[in-house]
Amino acid sequence: DGKLWFSSNGYLSMGGLDIYSSTWNGSNWSKPENLGPGYNSSVDDFGFYVNADGYQGALVSNRPSINSLKSKTCCDDIFIATVQPVAVDINALVFNAVDKKPLKGATVQLIEMVGQKLGKTDSKTNGEANNFHFLLDLEKAYKVIVNVKGYYPDTLTFNTIGILESKTISKKMYLKPLPPPEPETTTVYINEPIRLNNIYYDYDDDKILPDAEEDLTILLGLMEKYPDMVIELSSHTDSRGPRTYNQKLSQRRAESAAKWLIDKGIAPERIKPVGYGEQMILNKCTNGVRCTDEEHRFNRRTEFKIIAGPKEIKIPKIVKKDVTNKKKDNK
Numbered sequence: 001d002g003k004l005w006f007s008s009n010g011y012l013s014m015g016g017l018d019i020y021s022s023t024w025n026g027s028n029w030s031k032p033e034n035l036g037p038g039y040n041s042s043v044d045d046f047g048f049y050v051n052a053d054g055y056q057g058a059l060v061s062n063r064p065s066i067n068s069l070k071s072k073t074c075c076d077d078i079f080i081a082t083v084q085p086v087a088v089d090i091n092a093l094v095f096n097a098v099d100k101k102p103l104k105g106a107t108v109q110l111i112e113m114v115g116q117k118l119g120k121t122d123s124k125t126n127g128e129a130n131n132f133h134f135l136l137d138l139e140k141a142y143k144v145i146v147n148v149k150g151y152y153p154d155t156l157t158f159n160t161i162g163i164l165e166s167k168t169i170s171k172k173m174y175l176k177p178l179p180p181p182e183p184e185t186t187t188v189y190i191n192e193p194i195r196l197n198n199i200y201y202d203y204d205d206d207k208i209l210p211d212a213e214e215d216l217t218i219l220l221g222l223m224e225k226y227p228d229m230v231i232e233l234s235s236h237t238d239s240r241g242p243r244t245y246n247q248k249l250s251q252r253r254a255e256s257a258a259k260w261l262i263d264k265g266i267a268p269e270r271i272k273p274v275g276y277g278e279q280m281i282l283n284k285c286t287n288g289v290r291c292t293d294e295e296h297r298f299n300r301r302t303e304f305k306i307i308a309g310p311k312e313i314k315i316p317k318i319v320k321k322d323v324t325n326k327k328k329d330n331k
Contacts, residue, residue, distance in 0.1 A: 024317045097175055141159040
């Protein structure tokens, strides 16, 4: 391992011969280092030997021994020496680079590097905390790769070359969040009706529900993005119930949705609320036709279409939410 063990009385010692070590760096020997108490004593200590793994050895010394039949330091004896193994580990901590808060759910790979090639790999995932612990081998080079969903990965390299004492290597890794994905869009042309999938109402009511605000917020953003755009905002019922009642109910609901936009700052003249009642049934479920509630639900809708301004616009695709178990209207 490039290390020389020898005894000498030519250096400042604890007394008599002391045991020293020196390491070859490829061109020179390091300054001799006294092994200190335990290995050395106030008398002669020499003949130091260690086994192949470097953790067990023996030395010769005339230090006081209970086996001596003469004076305490009269005679050389063999003493067993145990070298404490050098233990090195790494503790990696993962943080959000923006707010510096701990990041849970990371996967950390510890890769042993053999030159430029990847060697032995160890991988751990921690869904509960942001810390990771690995035991390391001496005289090795390592790469650490950290991945968290929604963040750019981070990488660091380090090595254990030349470490002579047990230690814990601490590393903090800061991951930058990925930008939000671009929303899927579709092109809308003038006079093309666009269904707002999540605008539903409670029975016989025209109040805007929380789920509806998500789609109306998207529409609000479009009205702000295209300041010359004028829209028709329409509401439709299914065919059940009196036609006149359905007409009035749909008009109230269209006006309720328009008021929501006006309250957010959109000029009233840019919105034309229209209630169509049951005039525009989209499937077979007209008066007198037996249909399931799901088939009737398909006809209950709120739509908008461009009636003035841009000829076409890009809008985000609106995802329809599951409302099967929610109490909604029957109109």
